Amino acid sequence: MSQDFSHQDPLLRVEGLTKYYGSRLGCADVSFELWPGEVLAIVGESGSGKTTLLNSLSATLEPTSGKTMYRMRDGQWRNIYDLSEAERRFLFRTDWGFVHQDAAMGLRMGVSAGANVGERLMAVGDRNYGHIRSTALDWLGRVEIAADRIDDQPRSFSGGMRQRLQIARNLVTGPRLVFMDEPTGGLDVSVQARLLDLLRGLVGELGLAAIVVTHDLAVARLLSHRMMVMKDGHVIEAGLTDRVLDDPREPYTQLLVSSILQV
Amino acid sequence: MNAVAQYNFAYLDEQTKRMIRRAILKAIAIPGYQVPFSSREMPMPYGWGTGGVQVTASIIGPDDVLKVIDQGADDTTNAVSIRAFFAKVAQVETTTHTADATIIQTRHRIPEKPLGQGQILVYQVPIPEPLRFLEPRETETRKMHALEEYGLMHVKLYEDIARHGRIATTYAYPVKVEGRYVMDPSPTPKFDNPKMHMSAALQLFGAGREHRIYAVPPYTEVVSLDFEDHPFTIQHFEEPCALCGAEQVYLDEVILDDRGGHMYVCSDTDNCEERRSAGHVGTLGMQEAAE
Amino acid sequence: MYVAVKGGEAAIANAHALLADRRRGDRSVPALRLDQIVEQLGLAVDRAMGEGSLYDKELAALALLQARGDLIEAIFLVRAYRTTLPRFGYSNPIDTGTMLIERRISATFKDLPGGQMLGPTFDYTHRLLDPSIAGGEVPAPITREADTEQAPRVTDMLGRQGLMEPDGDTDPDREVGDLTREPLDFPLDRDLRLQALARGDEGFLLALGYSTQRGYGRSHPFVGEIRIGEVEVEFDIPELGFAVSLGRVRVTECQMVNQFKGSAKVPPQFTRGYGLVFGQAERKAMAMSLVDRALRAREFGEDVVAPAQDEEFVISHSDNVQATGFVEHLKLPHYVDFQAELDLIRRMRAEHDAADMKEAAE
Numbered sequence: 076m077s078q079d080f081s082h083q084d085p086l087l088r089v090e091g092l093t094k095y096y097g098s099r100l101g102c103a104d105v106s107f108e109l110w111p112g113e114v115l116a117i118v119g120e121s122g123s124g125k126t127t128l129l130n131s132l133s134a135t136l137e138p139t140s141g142k143t144m145y146r147m148r149d150g151q152w153r154n155i156y157d158l159s160e161a162e163r164r165f166l167f168r169t170d171w172g173f174v175h176q177d178a179a180m181g182l183r184m185g186v187s188a189g190a191n192v193g194e195r196l197m198a199v200g201d202r203n204y205g206h207i208r209s210t211a212l213d214w215l216g217r218v219e220i221a222a223d224r225i226d227d228q229p230r231s232f233s234g235g236m237r238q239r240l241q242i243a244r245n246l247v248t249g250p251r252l253v254f255m256d257e258p259t260g261g262l263d264v265s266v267q268a269r270l271l272d273l274l275r276g277l278v279g280e281l282g283l284a285a286i287v288v289t290h291d292l293a294v295a296r297l298l299s300h301r302m303m304v305m306k307d308g309h310v311i312e313a314g315l316t317d318r319v320l321d322d323p324r325e326p327y328t329q330l331l332v333s334s335i336l337q338v
Numbered sequence: 339m340n341a342v343a344q345y346n347f348a349y350l351d352e353q354t355k356r357m358i359r360r361a362i363l364k365a366i367a368i369p370g371y372q373v374p375f376s377s378r379e380m381p382m383p384y385g386w387g388t389g390g391v392q393v394t395a396s397i398i399g400p401d402d403v404l405k406v407i408d409q410g411a412d413d414t415t416n417a418v419s420i421r422a423f424f425a426k427v428a429q430v431e432t433t434t435h436t437a438d439a440t441i442i443q444t445r446h447r448i449p450e451k452p453l454g455q456g457q458i459l460v461y462q463v464p465i466p467e468p469l470r471f472l473e474p475r476e477t478e479t480r481k482m483h484a485l486e487e488y489g490l491m492h493v494k495l496y497e498d499i500a501r502h503g504r505i506a507t508t509y510a511y512p513v514k515v516e517g518r519y520v521m522d523p524s525p526t527p528k529f530d531n532p533k534m535h536m537s538a539a540l541q542l543f544g545a546g547r548e549h550r551i552y553a554v555p556p557y558t559e560v561v562s563l564d565f566e567d568h569p570f571t572i573q574h575f576e577e578p579c580a581l582c583g584a585e586q587v588y589l590d591e592v593i594l595d596d597r598g599g600h601m602y603v604c605s606d607t608d609n610c611e612e613r614r615s616a617g618h619v620g621t622l623g624m625q626e627a628a629e
Numbered sequence: 630m631y632v633a634v635k636g637g638e639a640a641i642a643n644a645h646a647l648l649a650d651r652r653r654g655d656r657s658v659p660a661l662r663l664d665q666i667v668e669q670l671g672l673a674v675d676r677a678m679g680e681g682s683l684y685d686k687e688l689a690a691l692a693l694l695q696a697r698g699d700l701i702e703a704i705f706l707v708r709a710y711r712t713t714l715p716r717f718g719y720s721n722p723i724d725t726g727t728m729l730i731e732r733r734i735s736a737t738f739k740d741l742p743g744g745q746m747l748g749p750t751f752d753y754t755h756r757l758l759d760p761s762i763a764g765g766e767v768p769a770p771i772t773r774e775a776d777t778e779q780a781p782r783v784t785d786m787l788g789r790q791g792l793m794e795p796d797g798d799t800d801p802d803r804e805v806g807d808l809t810r811e812p813l814d815f816p817l818d819r820d821l822r823l824q825a826l827a828r829g830d831e832g833f834l835l836a837l838g839y840s841t842q843r844g845y846g847r848s849h850p851f852v853g854e855i856r857i858g859e860v861e862v863e864f865d866i867p868e869l870g871f872a873v874s875l876g877r878v879r880v881t882e883c884q885m886v887n888q889f890k891g892s893a894k895v896p897p898q899f900t901r902g903y904g905l906v907f908g909q910a911e912r913k914a915m916a917m918s919l920v921d922r923a924l925r926a927r928e929f930g931e932d933v934v935a936p937a938q939d940e941e942f943v944i945s946h947s948d949n950v951q952a953t954g955f956v957e958h959l960k961l962p963h964y965v966d967f968q969a970e971l972d973l974i975r976r977m978r979a980e981h982d983a984a985d986m987k988e989a990a991e
Binding site: 160161164168183186187189190193194195197198199202203204205207208225226 | 486
């Protein structure tokens with residue numbers, strides 16, 4: 076997957092992002108830019124700081140220092156840590172999405188699949204039941220959930236279906252940026268493959284920018300244009316995904332790559 | 339201890355009344371917003387109207403005329419008990435006539451006769467938080483109100499329609515006040531919701547156990563939540579009141595036998611009596627005349 | 630012929646007259662006097678004072694009599710009276726270290742300065758019904774001179790060795806909250822939480838405390854000390870410039886010593902759970918101290934996973950006057966709401982039947 080982003084302005088500009096938990100380092104001095112439609116994978120072992128970084132980038136965590144500038148829909152650049160809680164929550168139901176590893180964290184398990192998809196529409200003021208329902212049906216179709224499951228609660232769904240429902244719930248408002256935390260973690264291998272296929276299709280089709288945290292290099296290979304390798308809170312190597320995976324420069328990256336089967 | 343305690347006018351001490359009045363003023367200034375107040379233990383149980391009683395006690399003066407209704411009726415036991423309480427501790431004049439009252443304390447109904455300027459309707463509220471059954475945490479619901487995050491409210495209505503083909507909320511039907519706060523109208527039937535909209539009367543809501551006061555000032559917009567293609571509608575009764583023949587009013591069903599026999603009579607007893615004394619008769623009244 | 634039910638007023642008056650009759654019972658049996666209740670049903674009086682949060686034995690006894698022995702009703706009566714009393718101010722903190730002790734036990738040390746004193750306890754009585762109690766004479770107790778030995782609090786002794794966390798790190802000049810004057814605003818500070826627990830329902834706190842022992846929010850408790858006795862209540866009089874004693878009150882204090890905490894900066898220390906209740910109310914004070922410790926989970930960075938650790942849940946539901954009012958209000962008429970539901974369900978059933986018929990016809 077290679078694509079030329081140079082003709083556009085970036086969507087996200089991260090400068091010197093550092094997070095300490097007391098005296099313990101979470102992640103240190105991370106800087107990068109992300110372009111519209113670009114998928115960035117953050118890989119590393121558990122404890123490498125990748126989840127801290129993701130949570131800081133999505134303003135779930137307040138970093139110790141550094142900035143994350145986001146180009147809003149009106150073209151204004153805003154540091155997301157300076158946004159008010161109301162603005163941040165608004166971003167999260169319109170322009171951003173967050174796909175959790177555990178679908179139960181991203182879904183309302185007690186309400187129907189249709190309402191799970193429709194909630195964001197209602198939150199931004201859609202007051203037409205027929206429209207909400209047809210949009211939900213359309214999205215269930217796009218994530219390959221049968222239309223007759225629209226009134227069922229996600230409790231009765233399999234792990235893969237829940238994850239697909241979570242994705243539909245996030246994408247229904249046409250966000251420009253989606254954060255994903257181990258989106259295929261905990262699923263069977265065959266289910267993983269189908270989900271990755273679906274994700275790759277949707278990301279390409281919608282021109283989504285995404286930041287995907289994963290410990291699975293196969294996920295990075297399939298989904299991302301670029302990747303960053305993290306170790307002990309630091310980004311030790313970054314570049315185009317194919318370059319990093321085919322020609323890793325850092326010894327640690329070489330070790331990571333050699334420890335998995337080539338895709 | 340034998341010297342029977344001397345209670346202040348309207349039971350509450352003046353300091354407490356001032357505190358409650360401050361909360362009421364704030365509530366009027368921010369229509370639909372739930373103002374926390376330091377609810378007192380009252381000589382009736384929490385959940386039996388202590389919020390309404392505290393509000394009434396704080397605003398009532400010697401010249402006021404008080405009406406108390408429960409389920410629309412002046413003669414239900416709890417209404418009788420609360421009316422007797424104020425007759426005793428405030429020595430105010432009481433009435434059952436809606437038009438004569440300056441303060442009406444109510445549980446579960448709004449009188450049928452439109453209220454006028456200068457009248458105050460005091461609601462007894464069990465659970466003031468319209469989001470409570472969607473999100474039990476006070477800390478979270480407070481944030482949702484602050485950020486105007488009411489999507490969840492419509493999720494509930496959506497689920498109703500998906501499951502039952504219609505909005506299945508029949509009482510305590512949520513409203514949006516002056517385009518800002520979503521508010522619980524207390525467990526009145528949705529039949530009464532339109533009466534809140536642009537009412538000439540001041541509407542005060544007291545929740546004693548939950549320590550909250552809120553208000554709808556006169557001439558304020560009160561809109562029931564709905565969908566464009568599933569608009570809010572009120573209940574409609576097939577037959578008129580059997581006693582006074584009234585239509586377009588809320589009726590109580592009375593069971594007459596164990597074979598399904600029943601009749602409908604006005605829930606608002608004062609309105610019914612007034613109509614009957616003005617010569618209106620229902621089917622039952624006609625039978626009587628025929629006999 | 631239908632006649633609308635009328636005469637709520639007469640019905641209420643009649644019901645109350647019947648209640649008064651039943652309360653008095655058989656007139657050939659002598660009426661209870663308040664001093665009999667105070668002297669012979671002392672723990673019921675103590676509970677009514679504690680959860681009613683008003684220290685007045687005679688009033689509590691009256692409430693018990695008026696409530697026909699229903700404790701929650703008695704507590705409610707006491708509370709409703711208390712709320713009308715003028716507030717002159719706040720006393721100085723009582724010092725349980727200078728208590729005139731009647732009972733004092735520690736489970737953590739075999740012997741300690743001031744000694745162990747069993748006092749008037751049910752512990753080690755065999756729970757055999759004893760008919761001789763009813764109307765029986767009891768010999769006068771044996772008395773001796775009080776020990777002059779001081780009985781310092783176990784937690785203070787541990788604290789001096791640095792083994793026990795200090796008793797809170799709040800600013801001593803900070804004004805203590807008052808849950809009867811200000812609406813609760815979650816999350817609470819510990820002062821308000823302890824006030825709510827002190828007037829909370831004994832049964833509710835007992836069940837929650839028990840749940841922590843069974844693993845729902847375990848805290849490894851040891852009874853550092855329970856002491857029951859009288860303490861002096863002092864009140865600052867600004868005009869005089871010093872505190873005067875208003876009298877003594879009997880209280881029960883329980884200090885629970887719990888699992889230790891430490892970090893890189895602070896060496897490990899035991900943590901504490903605290904219970905303090907009016908009168909002799911040992912079960913309540915112990916349950917309170919377990920729940921207090923459980924509710925400090927967030928403060929110590931522990932996961933909040935159990936009901937007893939959930940502050941909003943515990944404090945919102947611990948008050949039995951509130952709980953009983955709301956549970957019992959369900960017996961008030963709700964026929965307006967019920968009519969609304971009835972109407973809807975009939976309509977939906979009719980539509981359902983119509984759809985079925987249509988299907989059958991097709």
